[in-house]
Amino acid sequence: MLWLPILIPALAGALTFLLGERRTRRRNTVNLIAATAAAAATLSLAGAAFQGTAAQASLPLGPGLQLAVRGDLTGLLFACVVTLLWGVTLVYAIGYMSHDRNRARFFGFFAWCIAAANGVALARDPLSLFVFYEILSLCTYPLVVHSGTPEAIAAGRKYLLYAFGGGAALLAGTAWLVAIAGPVQFTPGGALLAAESHTFALRWVFALMAAGFCVKAALMPLHGWLPSAMVAPAPVSSLLHAVAVVKAGVFGIVRLVNDLFGPELATSLGVAQPLALAAAVTIGVASVIALRQDDLKRRLAYSTVAQLAYITLGTALCTPLAAAGALAHLAHHAVMKITMFFTVGSLGQTLHVKVLGTMGGVARRMPLTMASFSVAALALAGVPPLAGFASKWLLAGGAFESGDWWALLVYVSGGALTLGYMVPILLASVRPGAHEPAERWESDPRMLWPIIAVALASVVFGVSASAPWSPARWALAAVSPVFGGWTP
């Protein structure tokens, strides 16, 4: 059962390759059924985890080496985000790619990426996490270079080198860890009690592993690959560069701090503070750079860099509320940013609008699309009662509780800067321009409905933040064991 969220997309990917380029209808059906099945499986696992039964399963790879998964609340939150948004993105991608070539390759690798991301989410120990993490890096490459232009190839090579650099650091850290602490499993609150005396080695392990994760989490100055990778098709930017891949990086940091070192050890070793500082600097610098981007996708990419640093900072603050806020933001940012990337992709595909300067009249031409974008933009800026506010409230509260009042100011000024780089997009779209109102559908309905759906999610997640099933509550429940059964 636990393997299903990984196996279903993996099989769907294989089937997609077998069906080939021509059999479009059958390929789409297979993918959509797989997405539905994977979503059902992940949700039922989450239901079981809420009951308190965290199942595990393992698969021996060799002597002393096994691939192991476990369904805890933290991992399943990430898995649910990835799997549910996979279905939405599939519908969007089918519309977006309807005139593209090499679609079998695209959808096949896409499904494999989902499988790998779910593997990262559910991995029980650092080694399994590393394996899935590397598979994710490899499977993303064909998607980045999908268009085959020299620019895309260059971006792909850059991505690969960054990913391998990060992977090497992660491998070194993991190997060292196994050498000093033996085979460890992620345990809420920390798994390294036995090895606490190796302070020097542990600091190195933390530095190496954090550096490895920070590459994917696009923490400055290791973020260079992300804006370049924006040459990929919009569905790739949406799901992978806003949700699965970069989130795998921050998720790794969450696991590293909460479940491997534990907040206590991370604080006493003094390794959390430098990470928090790097994240704070990233929030400021990336937001200011985002202010100056004319290319819409690049603007969003820098916004992603800043928002990921929110999560990293929250985790590195090592207080319950901040940790919960970080996890909640992982889910909230996913729906908000995917709305924006969908919108920008839709603008590019329907109207060939790719930069801020040519956006005049877009709101008249595509009102529903831009309305959805506005909701997501305001949510990202933390306007209540939308999703971004709920996570920011928790993060800021956690920052205050930790006594790091500067972090509180970083969060709120990050919100103000978000308003600064989002509002120009909204204003540009309502300026007079050449576009006339559409006759019937403002764009391909297969692209329009997913946009509306994810925009609604960023409203629902915010409004229902205190409902028991909301991502915010889920995150609070997930970090509870990390802080010794803490309850809000």
Add this chain to the structure above:
Amino acid sequence: MTALGSAWLWVADSTSVLFGSLFALVWLAGGVHSYVTLPSAGKHRFFAYYLPASLGGTATAFAGDAISFYACFSLMSLASWGLVTHSGTNASRQAGAIYLALTALGEALLLAGLVALSSAAGSTELSAFVNLAPSPGATFGAALVLGAVGVKIGALPLIGILPLTYATAPAGAAAALAGASTKVAALTLVRLLPFGALPVAVSEAVMVAGLATTFVAVAVGLFAVSARGVLGYSSASQMGLVMLAAGSGLADSAATELARGAILTLALHHGFAKAALMLGSDVVPGLSPGMRRLGTALLALPALALVGVPLTTGFAAKYALKDVLLALSGVLPETVYALLPWTGVGTALLMLRFFRVLANERTAARSAAAWPGWVVLLLATASAAWLWPGAAGQAAERGMLAVPALVTALWPGLLAVMLVVALRLARVRPPRWNVKPGDLLLLAPLAVGAADAALALPRSRRPMRDRSALPALLLRAERVWVSWPVAATAFVVFVLALSALTAG
């Protein structure tokens, strides 16, 4: 703090009823006025912003917890951007940009303050905030909230923000912004701040800032060139008094209740009076000469109230403020008490300036339907502080009608009139510095540009619009560090640095 626990809690105590009635009536009157005076072309767009703003603005009065308070506050502030930029002119767009930047700043401060206060109080309920015990966390949170209020009401050095928005928004919206939106700042003070539990330094700083804002706004406003600009500076000056009242109650628990009462009375009185002046300044210039005299006479009522002439609501408000200061002892409160009548002189001068400027303004004739909203506000101005007896403060009721108090309240206005008459007789012409509404804030974009240009001097061959130095510097630095060799080195250095830092 409870995490997202008690969101969407609404209360209806005497404070919310007082502020709720003020907000509802002012937003309603402004809305009716806009409905009958705006050309039908952009009307639906105007109300697409006006209705959410009025909803948010009115609902703040009833918000019982931090989250709903912040939600209503943001709804009002963000939607008001559409009112400021409604005319679509370049000036309004510039005003909108400045407004939005300051709003983003104010919201950030308010959010941080709310988070800090709810963490310190262990609850998101506002009733827990006002009863906070002294602690560094409470002081930090209160300081942030005071910063947010300062941005909202245009405390020094941001006094330009109110005149700037009033002068560019349509009259109905300007009335709502002046009468209701800025009073949300007064509500914020009463609802969020732990009166009596803050250090004396904070209290004194707020008093000084309030008093300075009051006087500087008058000084600048005397040179404003439009009627609504003058009213904007008058608002900034009056809101300075609100800050003064708040400051005097922050540290000393003896003055706490009096200070709250003074804030309520000041807000109520100034809200109605300023909204009435705003709408009147739109109706009166379009009247026929005969009617114009009647209109100007009617306008004198809220103007006299602002000056604090006896038997007006302003008199009650000023009296309540004096009561607070009398309850305190020390050099600063005594100095402030001595200076207080002079704020009345300043307000009187501003009002004379207002009528002077208004006499030269001409607008299109307004239909008779523009009268009711205005007249309702005039009636409210005349009666408000008397209809809410609690608002005037108990001590005020007792001593207010004694002869010495009446004389004390009269002389500032008379002095201002005599001053103007004397200047006329002596044929002294005041200097004609034409201050555009917004004053220093209009220079802000220029100053940013100049600082940027100064930083960018060595690279001045770039085209003008690329000269924004700081972002450009970051962009250039970024371009360098994402190039291959640098990125690889950075990566290694990052790992080493992280370990070096952690090894320490």
